Amino acid sequence: DAGVTQSPTHLIKTRGQQVTLRCSPKSGHDTVSWYQQALGQGPQFIFQYYEEEERQRGNFPDRFSGHQFPNYSSELNVNALLLGDSALYLCASSLGINTEAFFGQGTRLTVV
Amino acid sequence: QKEVEQNSGPLSVPEGAIASLNCTYSDRGSQSFFWYRQYSGKSPELIMFIYSNGDKEDGRFTAQLNKASQYVSLLIRDSQPSDSATYLCAVWGSGGGADGLTFGKGTHLIIQP
Numbered sequence: 001d002a003g004v005t006q007s008p009t010h011l012i013k014t015r016g017q018q019v020t021l022r023c024s025p026k027s028g029h030d031t032v033s034w035y036q037q038a039l040g041q042g043p044q045f046i047f048q049y050y051e052e053e054e055r056q057r058g059n060f061p062d063r064f065s066g067h068q069f070p071n072y073s074s075e076l077n078v079n080a081l082l083l084g085d086s087a088l089y090l091c092a093s094s095l096g097i098n099t100e101a102f103f104g105q106g107t108r109l110t111v112v
Numbered sequence: 113q114k115e116v117e118q119n120s121g122p123l124s125v126p127e128g129a130i131a132s133l134n135c136t137y138s139d140r141g142s143q144s145f146f147w148y149r150q151y152s153g154k155s156p157e158l159i160m161f162i163y164s165n166g167d168k169e170d171g172r173f174t175a176q177l178n179k180a181s182q183y184v185s186l187l188i189r190d191s192q193p194s195d196s197a198t199y200l201c202a203v204w205g206s207g208g209g210a211d212g213l214t215f216g217k218g219t220h221l222i223i224q225p
Contacts, residue, residue, distance in 0.1 A: 033212055045213060047212075092213070100146070100158060101158070103148075103156050106154075
């Protein structure tokens with residue numbers, strides 16, 4: 001049983017560029033949430049997708065956008081990258097909301 | 113603003129002893145509580161979840177929840193060097209979970225051989 005998978009694992013981008021991160025949820029899960037984790041901090045909630053809709057978002061600017069596909073996989077897009085966007089980006093999947101969430105291995109994004 | 117507070121540590125515990133990790137949360141309506149273990153450079157791994165007041169045991173791990181005091185704890189018995197990691201407390205808020213998990217900053221646990 002495959003767990004949550006994310007791609008790519010590492011990424012280096014230049015300030016001002018755009019990036020797309022991908023996530024496949026754990027088998028049987030229908031809800032995907034995205035988090036940003038800076039060094040030494042806990043993960044911060046970006047947004048959550050359920051039934052292909054963004055259900056809620058955290059305190060992140062509109063440069064952060066996403067999508068959920070009919071197979072429940074999801075993408076996170078970040079436009080106009082800033083140096084401060086450098087972080088570990090985590091995808092978590094769950095069966096519905098408010099239940100156990102399992103994380104993928106993360107994508108380490110470095111903006112130079 | 114929902115907050116989850118943890119002592120950042122480091123918490124140093126001798127091998128074989130009990131490690132006790134604590135967490136408080138601000139959202140009184142929170143329903144679900146989770147403990148994640150995160151090794152350096154890796155992603156968080158779910159190790160325990162608890163929804164009701166009281167204790168929940170799973171192997172060497174025990175989660176304790178006191179909603180009246182807004183307090184969650186994790187006990188690790190017979191601590192092993194492989195338990196050395198950062199432990200993150202996370203809470204689904206009263207917004208039905210659609211507002212995502214709120215995490216503490218984590219407690220860095222060191223098990224001394």
